[in-house]
Amino acid sequence: MTELFRTPDPDLEDRGVINEIDAMRAGLASVLRVPTRWSGSLRRTAQARAIQGSNTIEGYTVTDQDAAAAVEDERPLSADESTWAEIIGYRRVLTYVLNLATDPGFAIDEMVLRTMHFMLLEHDLSKGPGSYRMGAVHVRDEQADRNVYEGPDPDLVPVLMQGLASELTTHRDGEPLIRAAMAHLNLVMIHPFRDGNGRMARALQTMVLAADHIIEPTFSSIEEWLGHNTDDYYRVLAATGAGSWHPQNDAHLWVKFNLRAHHMQAQTVRRRFEEAERLWTRIDAVVSDHRLSDRMADPLFDALLGLRVTRPTYVKRAELEDRTATRDLGKLVDLGLLEPRGQTRGRYYVGSTTLMDIQREVRTARTALRDPFPSLGEEIRRAAAGAQAGGVASS
Numbered sequence: 001m002t003e004l005f006r007t008p009d010p011d012l013e014d015r016g017v018i019n020e021i022d023a024m025r026a027g028l029a030s031v032l033r034v035p036t037r038w039s040g041s042l043r044r045t046a047q048a049r050a051i052q053g054s055n056t057i058e059g060y061t062v063t064d065q066d067a068a069a070a071v072e073d074e075r076p077l078s079a080d081e082s083t084w085a086e087i088i089g090y091r092r093v094l095t096y097v098l099n100l101a102t103d104p105g106f107a108i109d110e111m112v113l114r115t116m117h118f119m120l121l122e123h124d125l126s127k128g129p130g131s132y133r134m135g136a137v138h139v140r141d142e143q144a145d146r147n148v149y150e151g152p153d154p155d156l157v158p159v160l161m162q163g164l165a166s167e168l169t170t171h172r173d174g175e176p177l178i179r180a181a182m183a184h185l186n187l188v189m190i191h192p193f194r195d196g197n198g199r200m201a202r203a204l205q206t207m208v209l210a211a212d213h214i215i216e217p218t219f220s221s222i223e224e225w226l227g228h229n230t231d232d233y234y235r236v237l238a239a240t241g242a243g244s245w246h247p248q249n250d251a252h253l254w255v256k257f258n259l260r261a262h263h264m265q266a267q268t269v270r271r272r273f274e275e276a277e278r279l280w281t282r283i284d285a286v287v288s289d290h291r292l293s294d295r296m297a298d299p300l301f302d303a304l305l306g307l308r309v310t311r312p313t314y315v316k317r318a319e320l321e322d323r324t325a326t327r328d329l330g331k332l333v334d335l336g337l338l339e340p341r342g343q344t345r346g347r348y349y350v351g352s353t354t355l356m357d358i359q360r361e362v363r364t365a366r367t368a369l370r371d372p373f374p375s376l377g378e379e380i381r382r383a384a385a386g387a388q389a390g391g392v393a394s395s
Contacts, residue, residue, distance in 0.1 A: 004163055004186045005240075007178060008252040017259050017372045018177060022214070024266040029215040031273055038276040038301060040317075045305055046218045046269070047071050047098070051090055053227025054202045060086045068307045075346070077308075085123040092119040093203050098217050101210035108168045108207060110161055113187075116203060120196045127195040132157045137191050148238055151191030152245035160190045168208065180208035181258035185251060189241055202226065219269050222261040232257065232380050239383035253383055256376055263372040271369075275362050279304050282358045290335055295320075296328050303338060303351035304359045310348045 010018065032039060045068065052067035060083050066076040070091045076084050093116050100106055118130030132154070139149035152160065164186050171179070188201035202223050210217035226233050236257045242249055283297045283304070295318045299309040315325045329349060332338040338349040351359070 003247050004160070004167060005182060005189065005247045005249070005251050007174065007182050008250065008255055010175065010178065010255070011252075013373075014256065014259060017263055018175060020372065021177065021259070021262050021266055024263075024270055025215045025220070028219060028266070028269060028273065032216060032219075036276075037297070038280055041298075041302055041305060041307070042272060042276060043216070043218050044068065044071050045307065046221070046224075047094060049224040049227075050206070050218075050221045051087060051094060051223075053224040054199050055087055055090055056227040057202075057230050057233065058086075058198055062087055064306055065308050072310075072313055074310060074313070089120045089123055090199055090203075093199070094206070097203055097207045097210065101207045101217060102213065106211070108165065108204070110165045113161070113165070113200070113204070117193055117196060117200055120199060128193070129196075132161065132192050133194045135194075137194065137197075139191070148243065149191075149241050150244045151189070156245075157190060157192045160186075161192050164190065172211070176209055176212035176214075177259060177262055178255055180205045181255050182251065183208045184258070185237075185240065185254055186247075188237065189245060189247070222258070222265045225261045225265045225268070229261070232377055235384035236380045239380065239387050242387050253380065256373055257380065260371070260373045260376055264369055267369045271366060275366075276301075278362045278365075279358065282362070286337065286355075286358075292331070293328070296332060299329065299332065299349070300337060300351075300355065303349065303355055306351075308341075308348040308350060309338065 048064070048067040048071045051070055052062060052064070055062070062070075062076065062079045062083060066079045066084075066087070069076050070084075070087050076087075079087065096116060096119060101108075114130045114132075121127045121129035133151075134154055136154065137151040138147040139151075140147050151157075164183070167186075168179075168183060184201045184205035187204055188197055191197045193200065202221075206217055206221045206223065209220040214220070236254055240249055240251055240254045279301060280297070283300050286292075286300065287294065287297050298317060299314055302309055309329070311322070311325050311329060314320065314329065315322060318325070320328075329338065333340055333349070336352050337355050339352045341348055341350060
């Protein structure tokens with residue numbers, strides 16, 4: 001009963017997809033090694049999308065603007081107080097992951113995991129942040145009004161978590177994409193905490209990936225993709241877990257699902273890099289045509305990414321005086337490139353119709369993403385339906 005889910009051997013199809021993912025990630029890493037003006041903005045938006053995606057799965061939904069505000073440590077525009085507390089908690093966890101996981105000698109042990117959980121939920125001490133659960137735990141499908149998963153007995157949690165930590169520190173020679181997927185699966189199936197298990201499992205997956213040093217962990221996360229494919233995410237977990245703690249079950253479908261996510265996310269990031277180059281070319285032309293300072297290209301680029309532009313952030317990034325930043329943003333408004341929103345104290349700026357036309361023109365040239373496992377979605381749905389029909393879900 002104390003064993004973990006076993007790592008399946010990849011088949012020939014999996015190996016082909018892994019090779020394609022590795023090639024894309026190596027290419028992205030090469031681009032990032034060359035200093036570019038747009039890389040900082042893409043890092044911030046990538047982190048914001050990861051925060052947004054992982055929390056959306058749990059029902060904590062925020063707008064693109066508020067997700068970006070969390071990264072910038074700014075106030076939200078529309079998120080309520082309780083949702084914002086969850087978003088900020090996850091931002092702390094992800095910041096911890098992105099900044100420490102790549103350090104030489106860094107090891108993922110139980111204390112690291114419990115510290116991450118405390119960061120996630122320290123705003124609500126009633127949820128026992130940093131402590132393993134002492135009672136039973138169920139995952140409930142509210143729409144179907146039934147429990148769909150029951151975690152292992154709480155007495156098993158400490159030894160299972162010790163086993164997971166040992167696995168992560170002693171078996172580091174396997175395929176990183178698969179190791180990370182299995183870390184995610186085992187933690188979410190152990191369900192060691194009273195709350196926050198899904199977000200912890202996804203953050204752990206990103207942490208394991210960060211240790212392979214192929215591409216910056218900011219761009220290795222699949223949390224954005226998972227947030228857009230929540231139904232299949234829950235289905236594959238249901239099919240793999242079969243209602244309760246069954247570590248002897250085959251995890252191959254879960255691995256394929258994660259490889260698909262990495263492939264699709266890598267394609268998406270590569271496309272964003274390519275579009276960033278084209279957007280900067282257009283911004284340079286705008287700056288030249290209006291005889292603007294080069295520093296004014298940065299807020300224009302952020303606006304083209306759909307981010308809100310604020311004076312305090314512009315001051316900080318460009319290292320300007322408040323008066324200069326106010327004058328710059330006012331000029332961009334006068335030229336019809338930015339539009340102000342809100343009152344003086346909470347004012348921010350968004351791209352004007354003229355500016356956003358540039359974004360639409362660039363995105364028109366987008367190529368469709370290629371699904372490396374085109375039949376996987378249907379396979380997951382059949383497997384999940386079979387698990388439910390077999391009566392493996394607890395009630």
